[in-house]
Amino acid sequence: METARGRASSKGGLVREITYRQALNEALAEELARDPNVFLMGEEVAEYHGAYKVSQGLLERFGPKRIIDTPISENGFAGLGVGAAMVGLRPIIEFMTFSFSLVAFDQVVNNAPNMFMMSGGQFNIPITFRGPNGPAHQLGATHSHATESLYANAPGLKVCTPATPRDAKGLLKTAVRDDNPVLVLEAELLYSSKGMVEPPDEELLIPLGQAEVKREGSDVSIICYAQTVPLAIAVAARLEEEDISAEIVDLRSIKPLDEVTIFNSVSKTHRAVIVEQDRPFCGVGAEVCYRIQKNIFDELDAPIMRVSQEDVPMPYNERLEKFVLPNADKLMAAAKKVCYA
């Protein structure tokens, strides 16, 4: 974690504090400038500058040939991206939110990841699907989907979930360069959050499948990603007041999953809580939990706990929504329970 403003990067440049939104914008601009086969397509990405302003200024810089507004036709333009990738372009397809990717589900899970297998390895699909994912604030059931477990379930897709501006920039750039379909699930509530990022003249690539320990601790491993990372950091401070030292493991990528970092952390703390923004049934936490108990059962001093959404469609009412979402109180209780505190 970066804490000091203006400190030197490993290569000597000055790190700066920028927003998650700016970090994504820089990643897009750098990749568009680097490779003429890269283009950005989606609803309102050009003239409106993106529904969340992630593509601000890109139309002016790269022109309408490469920054392309679409009609509201997610299935159509997601499929267009897959077809363009079949013949060598490297599309970045923006979903205004991943809740809307559900109308393009067939293209994302049936065409993009299956092409390589069913063509006997002749057609790989170098495409990036990106956009905000996960519950935001009082958007109601249709606009609050956390889609990571749905997409991580499809073989052939890679899924990452950055929580900080640095991770957002580094993971998106890596995704664009990957020769497979990659989903960059951005955290809707974190677009305006700030963090330290290397200067623009330093190439920042963060590999898919590498988790990061965001805070070291010794008593319990809190495994989290995307919007649950700041939640875990806040809870860790509260746990510290009760003499419980929490280690925070940010998965960063859901698929591929960095088992080694997870196992190393849990082997040290012997206790694990998984806090995820998605639904409990067949959620990301279920898979992580399975892998921990399967591989390092003897290291565990307590059953693994999961904190997730409640298993109901998202209500609009603010108080009810807060109840349904993972929150600090639920995470505190789970962490204390595994520590028998």
Next chain:
Amino acid sequence: MQRAEQRDEVEMLALMLLIRRFEERASQQYQAQKIGGFCHLYIGQEAVVVGAVAAVRDDDYIITAYRDHGHALARGTSANACMAELFGKATGCSQGLGGSMHFFDKKNHMYGGHAIVGAHVPLAAGMAFASKYREEDRITLCFFGDGAINQGSFHEALNLIALYKLPVVLICENNLFAMGTSVKRSTSLKQIVDRTEGYDIPGDIVDGMNFREVRDKLSEIVTSIRKDPHPAFVEIRTYRYRGHSMSDPASYRTKEELEKYRLDDPIIRLRAQLTREGKLTNEQFDAFDKKAKETVLASVKFAESSPELPVEKVYNYAYFKGPIEPEWKRREGAPAPKADS
């Protein structure tokens, strides 16, 4: 690379014969249980794809639905590679990983073989988008059945294709039945071509039992598109002699209807035209037929004697550049990584 825009008619007749004999042999091999899954035969429709291929360049893109054996053969994929694919062998055009519905041949610009009805029409939009993006004069031929025209992906793609003025020829192979449901029972229009009016795409109706009519209409369209990229739509009226798939006895239509179309057989028709004009003798025709039968018989032998991919290779086809999760090997009982402290 570029051939004459119109190819030798006798050669095209021989190609139609090859497709006919291939499908007959595939039917026999399916009944002998050498071929698994679903198998949809093209018998009766040969003049559609051969007429279209005769009008385009070798490097134009071709993409189709699941009744795809004829398209691959017409594109130049060998009978050996096609039969081996049906047999699931490593020497198949998709290495035995795609099967009957997923024939791919990148070298010959055959982009599949797509089995979700209508889902490949957006892919065609993407391929044509790439041609325009790279300022190439390649044209995309997108084949689909009458069943596809009521799918959402078809409509979204048509709007995008028209909006972006993409060089796509949309070829509706209207064989009157979507599986067992006749066009009259599936579509709210008197004629399918009227669908294009809603998208401002020029449309034509073509007799698909007449090779020359298909080729000439396609040549006219292709010449126009090469001058200035734009979409076009042709409803090609054809008939499949067999059921929807091998398991379909086609009890939803009468023997009389089938006989009526058999009398108008596309191969007999072109043969009669060429004979009348003194371009083909009976002996030559018989020699072509004999050669087609021998080629297909040899393809069965080739398929039978070909190897299958070893099972462990399956992991190489989930992601380009190999498995992304080396831990799949570690999952069962391997030692867990230990922390230092």
